[in-house]
Amino acid sequence: MLFFSYFKDLVGREVTVELKNDLAIRGTLHSVDQYLNIKLENTRVVDQDKYPHMLSVRNCFIRGSVVRYVQLPPEGVDVELLHDATRREARGG
Amino acid sequence: MTDLKIIGNRNSQQQPDIKLLRLLVDKKMATDAGLENLVDQIISVITNDGRNIVGVLKGFDQATNIILDESHERVYSTKEGVQQLVLGLYIIRGDNISIVGELDEELDASLDLSALRAHPLKPVIH
Amino acid sequence: MLPLSLLKTAQGHPMLVELKNGETYNGHLVNCDTWMNIHLREVICTSKDGDRFWRMPECYIRGNTIKYLRVPDEVIDKVQEDTKSRSDRKPPGVGRGRGRGREDTSSKAKGIGRGMEDGGGRGGGRGRGGVSGGRAGGSRGGGRG
Numbered sequence: 001m002l003f004f005s006y007f008k009d010l011v012g013r014e015v016t017v018e019l020k021n022d023l024a025i026r027g028t029l030h031s032v033d034q035y036l037n038i039k040l041e042n043t044r045v046v047d048q049d050k051y052p053h054m055l056s057v058r059n060c061f062i063r064g065s066v067v068r069y070v071q072l073p074p075e076g077v078d079v080e081l082l083h084d085a086t087r088r089e090a091r092g093g
Numbered sequence: 094m095t096d097l098k099i100i101g102n103r104n105s106q107q108q109p110d111i112k113l114l115r116l117l118v119d120k121k122m123a124t125d126a127g128l129e130n131l132v133d134q135i136i137s138v139i140t141n142d143g144r145n146i147v148g149v150l151k152g153f154d155q156a157t158n159i160i161l162d163e164s165h166e167r168v169y170s171t172k173e174g175v176q177q178l179v180l181g182l183y184i185i186r187g188d189n190i191s192i193v194g195e196l197d198e199e200l201d202a203s204l205d206l207s208a209l210r211a212h213p214l215k216p217v218i219h
Numbered sequence: 220m221l222p223l224s225l226l227k228t229a230q231g232h233p234m235l236v237e238l239k240n241g242e243t244y245n246g247h248l249v250n251c252d253t254w255m256n257i258h259l260r261e262v263i264c265t266s267k268d269g270d271r272f273w274r275m276p277e278c279y280i281r282g283n284t285i286k287y288l289r290v291p292d293e294v295i296d297k298v299q300e301d302t303k304s305r306s307d308r309k310p311p312g313v314g315r316g317r318g319r320g321r322e323d324t325s326s327k328a329k330g331i332g333r334g335m336e337d338g339g340g341r342g343g344g345r346g347r348g349g350v351s352g353g354r355a356g357g358s359r360g361g362g363r364g
Contacts, residue, residue, distance in 0.1 A: 019191060020217040021143065033126035037157070052211050053145050053169060056201035057137055057194030061128060063157055066141065066191040066217050142286065151295060152220035158255070160222050162295060182295055184222045184288040186255065189239065
């Protein structure tokens, strides 16, 4: 649940999602669900010349299972808060 | 107040209300995050084996299994432009799906697919 | 509409199933379950490269090995009648909150208009048999090999 909550907190921010097929998509985080499926808006593929496959897509749903990394905005990371939430979750709270 | 801050909150007296609040937020997010908004629209699906299938979304379920009607595959290659193969009515299994994209018809019409050359996408390796 | 409802409706119809390993199976759907396990009859199996074929009277495929299923176009029209009559019989709110999703989609005027158009096009333009569909699938697999 921690990462679900964490991603919900990032809704509205710009993120880059790198997939397990090496495709990297940048866009505004629109929503996330319990499986960490991600919806992005105003998407653009990072290397569009190499990957023109999504040129006519502006909004997309990315299945959580194919996500390799999510690159976050530095200002979206509150390390103290994450530490605290992690300890709570580890305690079963 | 955001969800994470709620978790981080040391004041445990508020727990019941917070649980309710989180439940409501979750419910809203759950409907928000699905594919409801795309039903009856043209979508572009990237599958785990690197195929790109375009069609009308007719239905889906929790596992991201989807029904695609009037679908066709767009085959990318470096030797020639994009080839389109008619597929018809498809059920695609969710665990074979990478991306479901909302196809912007205007943007798509402005593309010259026959001039578009690219390597096919790589398959997903888990 | 749920993918598994469409699959259930396709019982008795020819279909093409591609597995994750690239093999394709053409046959008539006898039965299926909620895990997408399927039972086919009068089956032609095609290897990944599309160069080898096997005939078998029937086969059973575990759902999680499936990549996709190609079903005849007309099956989708039969589902709608099904779900409609079923939802008429059921009181609303039963069945894990599915009702709400249906409400959302049916309230879309845009979707209804498109559906009609598509239906007409399908009826007039494309007819295809189960076997010829299978060949197309097999040879495509070979091309991509």
